[in-house]
Amino acid sequence: MVSRVRILPWIVLGFVAACSSASEDVASDKIAPSAIAVKPAPAMSEEAIALIKRFECNRCHEGENFGVAPPDKQCVGCHRQILDGNYEAKPELVAKWRSNIHSLPVAPSLISIGKKLRQSWVRSQLLHPVDQRPGLEATMPRLAMSDAEAGIFGQALVPQEAPEEVFSKQAAAQGATLFEKFSCGSCHSFGASKAGGGEFSAGSRATAKPSRDELALAPDLFLTRDRFQSGRLVEWLMNPQSIDPHTLMPNFGFSRAQATSLAAYLWHHHAQPRPVSEIPGRLPALEREVRWDEVFTKVFKTVCWHCHSSKELALGDGGPGNTGGLGFPAKGLDFSSYQAIRSGSLGKDGKRRSIFVKDASGTSLLVRHLLARQLEERGQESPDVRGMPLGFPSLSAEQVQLVESWIAQGRPQ
Template sequence: MSFRVGVSSALGLAVMLAASLASLVGCHRKPAGGEPVADASPIRTPALPKEAVADAAHGKELVLAYECNRCHDGAGHAAAPRGKHCVQCHADILADRFDAPPATIARWKPRVKELALAPSLEATGKRLSRKWVEQYLLQPTDLRPDLVQSMPRLAMSSADARDLAAYLVPEDDGAGAVDLAGADLGKGRALLDAKGCGSCHAFSGVASVQNSPPPPMDGKAFERARTLAPDLRFTRDRMSASKLVAWLRDPKGVKPDTPMPKIALTEPEVKDLAGYLMSAELAAAPSPKTFERLPVLTRRVTFKEVDEKVFHRTCWHCHSEPDYAIGDGGPGNSGGFGFKPRGLNLSDYGGIAAGFLDDKGERTSVFTKDPEGLPRLVAALVARHDEEGGIMGPVRGMPLGYPSLSAEDIQLVETWIAQGRPR
């Protein structure tokens, strides 16, 4: 290489490098007799997407849109009208306050005897974590082992869950943080056994809690407390340390309508018990069992049998005849809880045969098979088993918010369909 060529190459490289640097820093040019000014086309950093801000005011509106007040009191709105308040309606039936013939009331009582309780939403913000509430609304789990029904899986968007959680939990979870460092977990466990906690609460994942006598309560109050008591395994997810400590000090001071009594605890005991609830080593939750369908029966199955054992025993709660149910056919028929009216009436043969209204408003059969060959109705019943195991698939499980049907009941429905749905 000649010296001239080398110099030319070096100069060219220098010019290119200078141009590159100028483009990176925003080259300054100096006009005649003036100060340097910035280049007209500086490099711009792309703006980062803003995190969505929760809208608590919208969340308050959503309480009515999703009809939370049909089951829950304490949601910041008046209770639903008597005829649409599910829990109160069931309580009225059990107490013989419902306006219906005695024979009808007697027939209804066994079907609703365990459906007359739901936890109130009073002081949710003083008790629970906003993040947990938001997640729970989208993927509800069975928190209360002794409560038959559970939070239904609603058709709720992530944005709605965020706003509703912001309304229910306006307080910052980090406010007034409590340090549980130094808590004696051994003493905390001993308190759990000695203070009667196990008489109401399960605590899955740890050694069985001793069933010591609870604080004095009358029979009805104790039964209500036991039925609504959550599994303590979920405490660390549902509550912050500060909210848990306040709760253990005085439950009714936090939530006046709670059935949980005040337990005599010193401040060190509160810390030790809270430390155990938040930090005890938990065994892994059992893996969900794969639901195994039973083969169709060889004997004849009629609509009458399926209706008595399945449709009128369970499905009718959400898919009833409006003219018979005070004008409300339930969320699966007339709509409700955020669901569109689907017109699916499972109270008689004709209603079931008519199917439901799809998103286009056209009638669709519940017996149409999915890609796996399952009729829609059977697929929904099977999906409820998956949901109970924590699997939220594309098909919403039925019955909504109720325990899954037994394998034998699903077998009965599937057999009836396979046999051509005889009357």
């Protein structure tokens, strides 16, 4: 009964994840030969390690040389503790929090990324992140990173790709049959065909519904041709744990021929991309009165507040949008109270200015950031306005309308 194969070289190298149980046996017959001959990864450059620190990648990801962020900074770590019931606080509070946390329950581990993803894909996700996992609301945040820095990360995370492999079109039909038979779509979207809540059966694991983390972490297979190293795909499909011992992708026990046909299907199937919805139009200002309480409850407190807050409320620092973090200097922007939001934010000159200043079209700075996020989600980035909420789904037309109406009415308390 081996559902998650443990591989000795990892332990020798010292990468023992906190959640792993070291007592499971190694099923040596299931490990692909190349996994046994794991070479120690080339040492990461000092430059890369300094960048990891500066951008605080470890607030969301685990990775080689990432170190561990302090508990009050671990966005994903803290959310997981709460969701799993391990956070020490009043049970009523934890229960309330648990029901409110949905966007960032988990993030992909970057520990084995060098044996999976293409260097070019990693670079592109650092500069121009796209939504890769339909089951995970959060995306990679758009950081203030230069091309050169993204290049250093690409080199550090994926030092060497496996040689390209070419898949024959003929094998794709058998791959399509296997894809259906093993219900790959129970976890994965494949472009426009959405992941369904179906059941699957794999290796030692009996028929089961996918877990929360499996659904969140399964990438859209439409992107796999661009993401994944072709020379690793067959090995991955035969035994994912031989490439990444902790991956949640189940081992289906496919033969080389079956895995090759699945790879051929993923490569050659003309899937339609996930449909892009229209940019939500701006709704006219509301006639009725809109007060602070309503905007706070329906907008600022649902998401903004978690990065733009006070130390006391955020259970840590004031968040990256207030006291700085994720490579950004402090902006001093706090959405946790009416008074705080009135004091604005720090401009490039270090002086405070209002976030309600209007541009030539009459749109406030605050609203421009909200609209920028709607565009970023559709692949259109503005060079000087970073979309907000950073790395989270854009606000709905109704939420933007509420903010605009409140501003238009003179921001009543």
